[in-house]
Amino acid sequence: TAENLPGVYLEVESRPNEPLAKKSLDTSGLELLRYSSAADNNGETETATVFASPKGVENLRKKVKQFENEDTKPREKDGEIIPGRPKNADLVQSLAAITEAGLRALWRGPQSKFPVDGGASHWEVWLDPRSADVFIAGAAEFGIEIGNDRLTFPEDIVAVARATRDDLALAVRRLGGVRALAAPAVTADFFDGLDVAEQANWVEEMNERTAYPEHSDIGYVTLLDTGVSRAHPLIAPALDAADRHAAQPAWAVEDVKGHGTQLAGIVLYGDLTTPLQSAHPVVVTHRLESVKLLPDTGLNPHHLLGAVTRQAINAVEVTERRRTFTMAATTDEDTPHDGAPTSWSTEIDQLAVGASGNRNQPRLILVSAGNTDNFKFGAGSYLDYCDHEDHEIESPAQAWNAVCVGAYTEKTLLPDGEGVVAVAPAGDLSPSSRTASWSSTWPLKPDVVLEGGNWSVGTAPPPMRHGWLSLLSTHHNYPTRSFCFTHDTSAATALAAKQVSELWSEYPTLWPETVRALYVASARWTPQMLSHLPANPQKGDYERLFRRYGYGVPDLDRARRSASNALTLLVEDEIVPYGLSDSGGDVHKEMRLFELPWPVEELRKLGTAMVSLRVALSSFVAPNPSEASRGSRYRYASHNLRFKLKRANENAQQFESRVGRSVNADGPQNDEGDLWEFGSNRRDVGSLHIDQLTCQASDLARCNLIAVHPVAGWWKSKARLKEGLPTIRFSLVVEIDAQELEAELYAEVQAAIQAM
Secondary structure (H helix, E strand, O other), X not given: OOOOOOOEEXXXXXOOOOOOOHXXXXXXXXXXXXXXXXXXXXXXEEEEEEEEOHHHHHHHHXXXXXXXXXXXXXXXXXXXXXXXXXXXXXXXXXXXXXXXXXXXXXXXXXXXXXXXXXXXXXXXXXXXXXXXXXXXXXXXXXXXXXXXXXXXXXXXXXXXXEEOHHXXXXXXXXHOOEEEEEOOOOOHHHHHOOOHHHHHHHHHHHHHOEEOOOOOOOEEEEEEEOOOOOOOOOOHHHOOHHHEEEOOOOOOOOXXXXXXXXXXXXXXHOOOHHHHHOOOOEEOOEEEEEEEOOOOOOOOOHHXXXXXXXXHHHHHOOOOOOEEEEEOOOEOOOOOOOOOXXXXXXXXXXXXXXXXXXXXXXXXXXXXXXXXXXHHOOOOOHHHHHXXXXXXXXXXXXXXXXXXXXXXXXXXXXOOOOOOXXXXXXXXXXXXXXXXXXXXXXXXXXXXXXXXXXXXXXXOOOOEEOHHHOEEEEOOOOOOOOEEEEOHHHHXXXXXXXXXXXXXXXXXOOOHHHHHHHHHHOOEOOHHXXXXXXXXXXXXXXXXXXXXXXXXXXXXXXXXXXXXXXXXXXXXXXXXXXXXXXXXXXXXXXXXXEEOOOOHHHHHHHOOOEEEEEEEEEOOOXXXXXXXXXOOHHHHEOOEEXXXXXXXXXXXXXXXXXXXXXXXOXXXXXXXXXXXXXXXXXXXXXXXXXXXXXXEHHHHOOOOEEEEEEEOOOOOOHHHHOOOOOOEEEEEEEEEEOOOOOOOHHHHHHHHHHOO
């Protein structure tokens, strides 16, 4: 208590052959965490591990003092007076020793597996749900890496940590909340190694606690891949037989290669390693559709890749549904493209904006970044190989309107004795993930990264996949096999599709452009990714991070919720970007000016405290891939939009004048000063623009105007405008985050909106 600790872990040992009063060790600020007994020549001894809050420590001292100084009252039994005895005698007389507990006292696994050397090891940490967030948030300060996966049980949350014994011991003492420690033994390799009957039993148990809600506006994830097998009990309830299609009518719809069924399992459940071990109900909020995009034998001709994709989408759109199209198929035949459009990526852009396909409607499309070749990796830093131009993001993932998904990893746990180590550190790029070879003009890709597994390497390259470092999914040959490994950017894309569909299910009326902006803008770089930056990064230093990780790892909780001290404002609107002047020339026609319901009073109360603002502007462009357009962002896109934020030191009239002057300046602009962290060179590319700034709350209170305006695009031509003035949709996402500060930003904005 002198160090303001949450409590103290105690190891309580009984006298030989004296049972501990366990009920007295699990009450009044005392929590019994672990109990064991052992026998030797002196008799049987019991040992308990107890967490004592400051109140519990005081109560325990009080009980010992009462034992020394107070007796219970005499009582009568069968006409006989039984004298009193020292208070708390059952508890105190059973005790031989009370000492502060070490990590071994919390260890619930075999003692032979307790880490004995001084290096970093993996630990399974069992946490009290009431204080789990505190431990997880504070662990990094003690040098502890906490993986993203969690197991949730009725009275525990289980996470995997990587730490030395000393670092973990200090964190446990200072942060509290830890109920037990164990060796993390259950990985994807465990389930894949089970025999057929055991795998089927795990499937049956999980199936019994899985629900598949039905409602009229349920969302669908549409997999454009090798087909999906309905034989698997975890797939069939979410995939109707009528919802399996093929790009070519002559193709069968069954999955004979297995890749599509692997992705289906991830789309529905994520990495199966987690839900299989959980005791909680599983709720699947979306359904599946399958379109066979890849033939069972051979390959689609390269020049027909765009046409086959269009045919696949036409095949499934015989019914009208809210869909997240998901494609983990790419080609290396267009490499190197250096970010420039290809025929396939252009067709993806056309399909997304609704300029192609039988239905003239926007579509939300996710595409994998493509995978690296592990046999090209040598003994140097794996990131150097991932960054090499030979491992450039594959077509069509450079499409402007699609969400390109790369892979990172939190999986570093490997079995002892194999002589191999994980290639990537926790929180960094998965070795399989391709990166952007370009730094300007073309869109920032990948947009986001999700778990794609890791590789292991021994004494010499090449690095290889490993079961312990893989994700677990559904096998297409059920019941012969229930589970299989899955990896790389394909698995990451399936995880992204799951998250996007869950987000869209909560806000089903949002446009695809809005969902894209909301999801990508929720992403943040991990501490490991940020470690590649210099101490005081400049705008150009972020280039490396963007080319590897995009905007980072999405946070679904951040995307789907506002909180008291953090909020997200959404705008969906239309604009006529170009028009004809009185003299018949083409001009920029409209801009949109938004006075957002800013939490002015709360921001003023925070004064000089620092708050952050993130803005995302999303619009789908119609592409023009002519040779003259290559190398020019303004001739490929039908239109280009930009956003501007009012400065704290200018009034509304000055702001509008500044925006008006910048409309005709089509090149990159940095007219917001140095507050924007990423800058216009990175922000003003592609069809999704995201930037952030951190400033004093009192200054942000005066920045309540945002303008959206056009710059040049290929629609800005007299010939095009004489056919009619185009109207385009855009989505604006504005996030304000007071971080750790106590503020009621959300409440003030909610009240302002209700008063409108």
